[in-house]
Amino acid sequence: MPTNSLLSTHQLNKFYHDPIDHHVLKSINLQIQQGEFVSIVGASGSGKSTLLYVLSTMDTDYTGDIYFDNELLKSKSKDDLAELRNEKIGFVFQFHYLLPEFTVLENVMMPALKLNKHSKDEIYANAIEKLKLLDIDELADKKANKLSGGQQQRVAIARALINQPKIIMGDEPTGNLDSKNSEMVYEIFRTLNKTFGQTFLIVTHDTTFAEKTDRIIHLKDGEIIKH
Amino acid sequence: MNTPTNWQIAFRHLRSKKRQSIVAMLGVTFGIAIFIFQGGLMTGFQKTFIEQTINTSANIRIYNESKLNRRPILNKVTAFKHSLIFVRNQKPKDELPKIKNVQGIVEYLEKHPMVQGVSPNLSAQVIFKSGITQISGRVLGVHILKENILFNVEKNNMQGSIKKLNTIPNGVILGEGLAELLGVHLNDNIQILSSAGVSLEMKIVGINKTGITELDKSRAYITIRNAQKLLLADNDFITDINIKVKNIDDSQALAATLQKKFGYRALDWKEANANIFSIFKVQNMITYLIITTILIVSGFGIFNILMMIIYEKLPDIAILKAIGFKDKDIVYIFITESLMIGLTGGLLGLFLGFLLQKLIGSIRMNVKGFVTLEYLQFNNSATFYLFGFFFAVVVTAIAGYIPARKASKTDPIDILRSK
Numbered sequence: 098m099p100t101n102s103l104l105s106t107h108q109l110n111k112f113y114h115d116p117i118d119h120h121v122l123k124s125i126n127l128q129i130q131q132g133e134f135v136s137i138v139g140a141s142g143s144g145k146s147t148l149l150y151v152l153s154t155m156d157t158d159y160t161g162d163i164y165f166d167n168e169l170l171k172s173k174s175k176d177d178l179a180e181l182r183n184e185k186i187g188f189v190f191q192f193h194y195l196l197p198e199f200t201v202l203e204n205v206m207m208p209a210l211k212l213n214k215h216s217k218d219e220i221y222a223n224a225i226e227k228l229k230l231l232d233i234d235e236l237a238d239k240k241a242n243k244l245s246g247g248q249q250q251r252v253a254i255a256r257a258l259i260n261q262p263k264i265i266m267g268d269e270p271t272g273n274l275d276s277k278n279s280e281m282v283y284e285i286f287r288t289l290n291k292t293f294g295q296t297f298l299i300v301t302h303d304t305t306f307a308e309k310t311d312r313i314i315h316l317k318d319g320e321i322i323k324h
Numbered sequence: 325m326n327t328p329t330n331w332q333i334a335f336r337h338l339r340s341k342k343r344q345s346i347v348a349m350l351g352v353t354f355g356i357a358i359f360i361f362q363g364g365l366m367t368g369f370q371k372t373f374i375e376q377t378i379n380t381s382a383n384i385r386i387y388n389e390s391k392l393n394r395r396p397i398l399n400k401v402t403a404f405k406h407s408l409i410f411v412r413n414q415k416p417k418d419e420l421p422k423i424k425n426v427q428g429i430v431e432y433l434e435k436h437p438m439v440q441g442v443s444p445n446l447s448a449q450v451i452f453k454s455g456i457t458q459i460s461g462r463v464l465g466v467h468i469l470k471e472n473i474l475f476n477v478e479k480n481n482m483q484g485s486i487k488k489l490n491t492i493p494n495g496v497i498l499g500e501g502l503a504e505l506l507g508v509h510l511n512d513n514i515q516i517l518s519s520a521g522v523s524l525e526m527k528i529v530g531i532n533k534t535g536i537t538e539l540d541k542s543r544a545y546i547t548i549r550n551a552q553k554l555l556l557a558d559n560d561f562i563t564d565i566n567i568k569v570k571n572i573d574d575s576q577a578l579a580a581t582l583q584k585k586f587g588y589r590a591l592d593w594k595e596a597n598a599n600i601f602s603i604f605k606v607q608n609m610i611t612y613l614i615i616t617t618i619l620i621v622s623g624f625g626i627f628n629i630l631m632m633i634i635y636e637k638l639p640d641i642a643i644l645k646a647i648g649f650k651d652k653d654i655v656y657i658f659i660t661e662s663l664m665i666g667l668t669g670g671l672l673g674l675f676l677g678f679l680l681q682k683l684i685g686s687i688r689m690n691v692k693g694f695v696t697l698e699y700l701q702f703n704n705s706a707t708f709y710l711f712g713f714f715f716a717v718v719v720t721a722i723a724g725y726i727p728a729r730k731a732s733k734t735d736p737i738d739i740l741r742s743k
Contacts, residue, residue, distance in 0.1 A: 150737045155646065176650045183648020190740055194643045196333075198340035208647045210329040256647070268740070 102128040102164075103263060103296055104152060109161035111144075111151060111319075121147050122159070123319040129264070132294040134286065136307040139316035146268055148316065149300045153186060153266050154178040166263055183212050187257025191269035195241035195252055201228070202237040205255045212260055220259075227255040231285060247278035254285060258295075265289075267299040271306055283309060330653055333644075334660035337637065345665065348629040352669025352720060353676055355622020356712045359615060360677025361684075363712075366611040368703035370604055376535045377600060381593055382443075382474060382566035383575045386429070386582060388421040389589040426562040429586060433567060438578055441473030441568040446551050446561060452498075452544070453515040454506040461502060461542035463516060465551025468497075474568045477532060477545070483510045484530035489547060497530035501541030516546075518554035526550075535697075619715055627723035630662050634727040641731050642739035654732035655725065662724025663717065670716030674709050 109125040112118060121144045129135055139145045150156040152163065154170060157178070163170045166185060173181065182188075187208075195204045205224040209215065215223070228234040231251045236244065241252065250270060257265050265286075271279035283306055289295040299310065307313050315323040338345045398409050423429070426444050433442045445466045452459045464471075468489040472478050478486050482500060489495045496514070498506070508514055510528055517523045526546065533540055552561050567582075569575050575592040583590035594601065641654055681702040691697040 153646075155737050156735070176652075179645065179648050179650040181648075182646065188646050190646075192740075194639065194646075194740065196640055196643060198336045207329070210332075211648050211653075213329075 103131045103133075103166060104129040104298070105164045106152070107162040107164075109148075109151065109159060109163065111147060111156075111159040121319050122151070125161070125319075125321060127314060127321060129296065129298055131263075132290070132296055134290045134297045134311045135299070135314060136310040136312070137298070137300045137314045137316060138302060138304070138307045141302070143316040144319040145300045145316045149266055149268055149298070152298070153188070154182055183208055184260055185263040187260070187262040187265040189250070189253050189257050189265065189267040189270040191272040195244075195249055195256075197240070197242040200238050200240055201233070201244070201252050204241050204252055205259055208256060209259045224255070224259060227258050228252075230258075231255050246274055247281065250274060250278065250282055251285070254282070258289070264296040264298060267297070267301075269301055269303075270299060271301065271303050279303060279306060327656075330657050331660060334657045334664065337633075337640075337657075338661055338664060341633070344629075344633060348626070348633065348665045349669035349672070351622065351625045351629055352666055352716050353673040355619065355625065356670055356673025356716050357676035357680060359618050359622070359712050359715070360674065360708050361680045362618060363611075363615050363708045364677070364681050364702040364704060365684075365700065366607075366614075367705070368701045370607065371703050372697065372701040374600070374604070377597060378572075378593055380475060380534050380536055380539055381596055383569040383572060384567040384579045384582065384590055384592050385596065386423065386565040386567070386586065386588050386590045387563060388423055420557070420561065421563050422557075423562050423565060423588060426560065426565065429565060433565070433582075438570055438574050439567055440570045441470065443467060443470040443474050443566045443568075444548070444562045444564070445471070445566065446548065446555070446557075446563040448518055448551055448554050450519075450554065451517040452502065452506055453517060454508050454512070457506055459502065459505050459542075461544065463496075463544050463546050463551055463554065465546055465548040467548060468545060471545070471566075474566055475534075480532050480534050482531045482533050484528070486530050486545075488529035489545065492527060492529055493547075494524065494526050494550065495529035495546070496526040497532050497545040498528055499540035499543045500531055500533040501537060502544060503528070503531050505541065516544075516554065520554065520556045522554050522556060524550060524554060619719075623715075623719045623723070626666075626719055627726075630658075630665070630720065630723040631727045633661070634658050634724070634731050638731060638734070638739050641734070642736035645732075645736040646740065651732040655728045658728035658731070659721060659724045662720045662728075666717045666720025666724075669720070670713045673716060674713055677709075677712070678704075 105128040106125050109122055110120070111122040113121055125148065137145045137148060147156070151159050152165075154165070154173075155178075157170075157175075165181070170178070195201075196207065199207070202221075202224055205227060206220050209220040209223065210217070225234060225237065228237055231254060233248060233251050233255070236248060236252070241249065244252065250273075253270075254265075271282050274282065286295075286297055286299070287309070290297060297310075299306075301307050313323075314321055398411065423444075430442050430444055433439050443466060445464055447462050447464045450461060450463050452461055468477065468486050472486060477497075481497070484497070486497060489497060496516070498508070498514075503509070506514060508528060510531060512528050514526055514528065515523055516526055530545075532545070548562070549559065552559055555561065567578075569578055572593075576594060579590040579592040579595075637658075644654060644657075645651075681704065685700055685702050687699070689697060689700055
């Protein structure tokens with residue numbers, strides 16, 4: 098059932114069997130359009146993170162269909178999904194998750210080096226540009242583990258942007274930041290959304306953050322109750 | 325796969341955890357070094373021992389084996405066919421263990437293409453006397469130049485000259501231990517007394533050392549003619565013909581054909597030293613068990629450290645997978661890391677093993693036992709180095725592969741959400 102939306106699900110269900118049988122996601126049907134800035138909210142245990150990881154292609158244990166960029170994800174191998182993540186999805190996590198041995202610049206360049214579509218010089222220039230966009234270009238040569246939380250999150254955003262992904266997914270990207278840095282992350286997302294039409298799908302329990310997004314998907318006990 | 329990026333990640337991991345990488349590498353290094361050292365030491369000693377023993381025993385020895393258990397001659401008498409024959413206290417026929425037609429056999433052998441040297445000899449039990457000191461031992465009557473081709477007598481000669489045996493009619497070359505026991509020196513005179521009651525006054529023209537303590541303490545070289553005199557024998561009396569074969573591996577086959585051709589017993593060196601080889605078989609078994617244990621222990625050490633390195637990197641693996649690295653990239657990265665550890669550690673281990681051998685091998689030991697050893701001898705065979713290096717690489721590859729594969733299969737979500 099391909100549609101013209103960027104990401105859509107049809108009767109998406111997921112069960113956990115360990116330690117007890119648990120129906121985490123119940124018949125989820127949703128669509129995300131190109132250029133949308135969407136947030137998913139819900140109490141903890143509502144299945145919002147699980148939904149994000151299923152949509153992100155990292156969790157493949159589900160029933161139902163997911164279409165991303167007009168392709169049915171079920172039909173793809175693990176390696177294909179890794180390539181898809183590399184090229185079309187950018188991630189921002191709660192705990193920054195940079196590679197600690199590498200510099201800021203190297204962290205940002207990594208997904209592009211993996212994609213291997215451009216020369217190293219082009220990737221370098223591109224990474225510097227992204228760092229400038231996020232106003233952290235002076236940190237380029239610092240080791241990733243020497244940065245503050247807010248700085249690390251900005252590096253993670255720059256890394257998510259490097260391959261010009263179709264969508265950026267965030268799992269509580271502001272969950273570990275103070276209100277000033279949270280505000281800053283929101284502003285960055287909003288600017289990218291406005292100027293480049295970047296699509297965002299953000300899981301959060303930060304209501305002030307969620308209220309400022311274009312659309313909120315409310316999840317309760319594995320069901321969408323409002324969107 | 326994007327190899328340069330994977331390599332870059334692998335190298336960065338190793339470099340950023342310098343101490344851990346070095347410890348892992350040293351684990352490989354010590355394992356391999358001890359393997360090479362131990363293997364070289366154990367087989368080296370054995371090799372020296374075998375060489376020394378073989379150098380003093382002929383490749384092939386032809387002699388007349390006296391048959392003690394002859395069937396009573398009465399059995400040949402057909403008249404007693406249905407009777408029980410019983411001969412009490414039968415003694416061997418009184419015949420000397422002499423080889424007939426020695427000249428012919430020696431000439432034949434010297435022309436044989438497989439033979440390098442032939443030395444006929446005869447030996448006699450004697451008592452060496454110097455003043456009141458008496459030592460029992462054995463004299464070997466030889467043609468010293470022929471004997472030299474077989475046993476390198478000249479190289480083992482410590483004092484004097486072996487050639488004097490041919491020029492001085494009553495010359496004798498004593499073993500070093502024997503000279504010491506008798507308290508005599510070069511150019512001294514001693515008396516040699518045979519079981520036949522003959523006593524000869526001999527002059528010491530050389531002192532010889534084979535390294536086999538037992539031999540050096542009891543043996544002396546004299547001329548064939550003097551030995552015959554001691555035994556009151558004719559001048560064609562020869563009991564043994566020793567042969568040196570060009571290719572030592574031909575000994576067994578040649579011995580068999582010679583035994584058939586001449587009708588005398590022909591014993592090759594392997595058969596002659598069978599009891600020594602059987603001891604070494606057991607010793608080899610022990611050696612290889614110990615070496616295998618060393619390798620297994622160091623293998624587990626390597627495995628352990630690599631496993632720790634990889635499990636510490638689980639968050640990195642999760643993030644790499646999230647940004648698009650495939651399972652095989654992850655395996656590739658960690659195999660590269662463990663192989664780097666294995667290769668550098670292995671190479672260093674080979675070098676360290678070699679150094680240890682040289683170091684210990686340069687310490688004077690002066691072991692005087694069944695054999696005389698001044699220094700410990702190492703078997704510096706390429707096999708140990710090749711096998712040690714091969715082992716280092718294979719074990720580290722496996723030790724990297726197993727946890728890397730397991731880590732690559734783990735769900736990144738579990739790791740990303742578990743903080």
